[in-house]
Amino acid sequence: MSINAIKEDEHISSVSKKDTLVRLFKYLLAYRSTIFSVILIMLTTVAISIINPLLIERAIDVHIANKDIKRLLMLIGFALGLNIIFILLVKLRMYLMAKMSNDVLLRIRQELYTHIQKLSFNFFDSRPTGKILARIIGDVNSLKDVLSDSVTTLIPDFVTIVAVVIIMLVKNWRLALASLISLPLMLCGLWFIETRSHVRWRIHRKKSSNLNAFIHESLSGIRIIQSFTAENETEEDFDHLLKEHRGSFISAILINDAFFSVVDISWGLGTIAMYFVAVKVLGIGAGNVGTLISFGMYIGMFWRPIMNLSNFYNKIITNISGAERIFDILDTKPEIEDRANVIEMPEIKGEVTFEHVSFAYDEDTPVLNDVSFVVKPGETIALVGPTGAGKTTIVNLISRFYDVQQGNVYIDGYNVKDVSIESLRKQMGIMTQDNFLFSGTVKDNIRYGRLDAKDEEIIEAAKAVNAHDFIMKLKDGYDTELKERGSGLSIGQRQLIAFARTMVSMPKILILDEATSSIDTHTELLVQQGIEALLKGRTSFVIAHRLSTISKADRIFVIDKGKILEEGTSSELLAKKGLYYDLYMAQFKNI
Numbered sequence: 056m057s058i059n060a061i062k063e064d065e066h067i068s069s070v071s072k073k074d075t076l077v078r079l080f081k082y083l084l085a086y087r088s089t090i091f092s093v094i095l096i097m098l099t100t101v102a103i104s105i106i107n108p109l110l111i112e113r114a115i116d117v118h119i120a121n122k123d124i125k126r127l128l129m130l131i132g133f134a135l136g137l138n139i140i141f142i143l144l145v146k147l148r149m150y151l152m153a154k155m156s157n158d159v160l161l162r163i164r165q166e167l168y169t170h171i172q173k174l175s176f177n178f179f180d181s182r183p184t185g186k187i188l189a190r191i192i193g194d195v196n197s198l199k200d201v202l203s204d205s206v207t208t209l210i211p212d213f214v215t216i217v218a219v220v221i222i223m224l225v226k227n228w229r230l231a232l233a234s235l236i237s238l239p240l241m242l243c244g245l246w247f248i249e250t251r252s253h254v255r256w257r258i259h260r261k262k263s264s265n266l267n268a269f270i271h272e273s274l275s276g277i278r279i280i281q282s283f284t285a286e287n288e289t290e291e292d293f294d295h296l297l298k299e300h301r302g303s304f305i306s307a308i309l310i311n312d313a314f315f316s317v318v319d320i321s322w323g324l325g326t327i328a329m330y331f332v333a334v335k336v337l338g339i340g341a342g343n344v345g346t347l348i349s350f351g352m353y354i355g356m357f358w359r360p361i362m363n364l365s366n367f368y369n370k371i372i373t374n375i376s377g378a379e380r381i382f383d384i385l386d387t388k389p390e391i392e393d394r395a396n397v398i399e400m401p402e403i404k405g406e407v408t409f410e411h412v413s414f415a416y417d418e419d420t421p422v423l424n425d426v427s428f429v430v431k432p433g434e435t436i437a438l439v440g441p442t443g444a445g446k447t448t449i450v451n452l453i454s455r456f457y458d459v460q461q462g463n464v465y466i467d468g469y470n471v472k473d474v475s476i477e478s479l480r481k482q483m484g485i486m487t488q489d490n491f492l493f494s495g496t497v498k499d500n501i502r503y504g505r506l507d508a509k510d511e512e513i514i515e516a517a518k519a520v521n522a523h524d525f526i527m528k529l530k531d532g533y534d535t536e537l538k539e540r541g542s543g544l545s546i547g548q549r550q551l552i553a554f555a556r557t558m559v560s561m562p563k564i565l566i567l568d569e570a571t572s573s574i575d576t577h578t579e580l581l582v583q584q585g586i587e588a589l590l591k592g593r594t595s596f597v598i599a600h601r602l603s604t605i606s607k608a609d610r611i612f613v614i615d616k617g618k619i620l621e622e623g624t625s626s627e628l629l630a631k632k633g634l635y636y637d638l639y640m641a642q643f644k645n646i
């Protein structure tokens with residue numbers, strides 16, 4: 056199923072809830088000592104709360120009945136001290152749990168981010184960025200309660216239930232059984248609700264993801280939306296997604312609320328059964344008020360943790376789909392990976408060979424069809440051809456952003472699949488039309504090309520591509536802070552900074568998708584000279600739109616329908632009067 060659509064729900068591979076939970080709770084294993092301390096604290100607090108009814112029973116049935124005020128006061132003092140310790144321990148437990156669950160979320164988020172960075176183009180081709188963001192932010196956040204409650208609820212409440220049941224059985228087994236009579240009813244009810252609830256929460260997470268993707272995309276494209284005055288249409292789409300999101304939430308929450316009603320009803324029935332058996336069957340009366348009161352308290356102490364546990368279970372059901380979505384990404388293998396025993400690519404000289412290369416993004420639509428060529432070190436190749444012909448695809452295969460399905464790509468005689476991706480890409484300079492600039496200073500953006508570049512090297516690179524003069528005219532020169540995507544700069548200026556960034560990386564092979572946007576003649580000249588500086592002395596592939604670049608290329612490949620249709624210098628190809636001649640005439644005859 057395609058997931059490359061905002062309004063289409065993602066397909067998540069189906070994994071059992073148990074496996075997902077086990078995997079999630081494995082993250083807690085790194086915090087054994089914190090968990091151990093928290094459990095100790097909880098056991099102490101549980102013990103204190105279990106002792107409280109016994110103290111009250113003793114106060115009423117023994118000290119008050121015997122009018123022994125001195126012992127009663129001692130008992131109150133003891134109970135007070137115990138409960139102050141209780142409060143302090145609860146605070147400490149909350150602190151430890153908050154720290155631990157935040158640490159785990161941080162780890163999961165880091166793992167997810169690092170993994171996503173390694174995924175191939177294919178992964179990003181197939182889903183909107185907003186959906187990826189939803190997993191890193193929203194889905195990870197949704198795990199917070201599940202993680203912290205797993206320690207604070209699961210273990211202590213379970214221990215409380217066992218302890219209370221034992222005490223109740225020892226004190227009066229008939230009353231105990233009467234109190235627990237409604238348990239099977241509750242278990243059936245919870246099972247019934249849970250199976251339906253999980254499905255609905257899964258749908259809700261997908262709708263959240265769609266909404267997120269839409270918001271992300273419309274904010275990224277806000278300039279286009281405003282310039283085409285498409286605000287109303289965008290709002291309609293937004294309303295539609297919002298309605299779906301709300302609908303899925305209401306449907307999930309309606310069934311969710313039934314969880315607590317089931318526990319409440321079972322609790323009520325258990326209490327009624329206990330009093331009925333006490334009064335009608337066992338004939339417990341005024342003489343044993345203390346027993347009855349303490350039993351009433353134990354019933355509360357039995358059902359409250361059950362309520363907590365079902366609340367926790369409910370949270371698991373609500374949020375487990377978040378964990379499923381996270382693990383779904385963590386389990387996605389990068390399609391382009393280093394094979395076992397890859398070698399490091401030695402310093403590239405620059406010979407690039409395509410040997411009968413065929414390639415398709417989707418199995419059914421071939422894009423390149425038996426392409427072969429050899430490019431010598433230092434040559435500049437201009438790729439020209441109609442839109443969709445396969446130019447970008449060819450350059451993507453050189454950097455191994457995708458793997459060829461048939462044939463081979465060699466660099467200096469090394470098959471690109473036999474060398475490590477890092478050692479290959481480190482020696483390549485890739486400039487797309489979108490000269491993406493990050494927020495940060497001009498200097499930081501240029502240094503992105505080579506992180507250990509010294510300031511002098513940055514300035515030298517900027518000078519080489521004609522960027523230095525305009526940078527010096529900026530408010531703080533190289534230290535000028537750029538806005539997101541360099542929005543404060545002109546398109547030509549952004550290109551020049553991107554050239555400097557590539558220049559500083561000193562690539563052995565340069566891939567340049569020349570920008571088509573028209574810029575003022577002065578900047579255009581600077582850009583042209585910048586390109587020439589970049590091309591000098593290295594093998595270069597330029598998806599060329601400028602006549603100046605095309606005419607200076609050593610060879611031109613004319614690509615059409617996934618094949619190299621013509622090849623030669625500009626004058627050779629013009630003389631042929633083929634596709635190049637037609638393209639040239641259509642594009643440049645008026646220049």
Ligand SMILES: Nc1ncnc2c1ncn2[C@@H]1O[C@H](COP(=O)(O)OP(=O)(O)OP(=O)(O)O)[C@@H](O)[C@H]1O
Nearest residue numbers: 180416417422440441442443444445446447448449
């Ligand atoms: N990520 C992708 N997934 C699926 N199909 C793709 C993808 N990228 C490109 N294509 C398809 O592959 C074919 C070749 O695309 P390519 O981008 O290589 O063409 P191009 O010659 O560079 O075009 P342009 O000059 O318009 O940039 C087109 O039909 C395009 O629709």
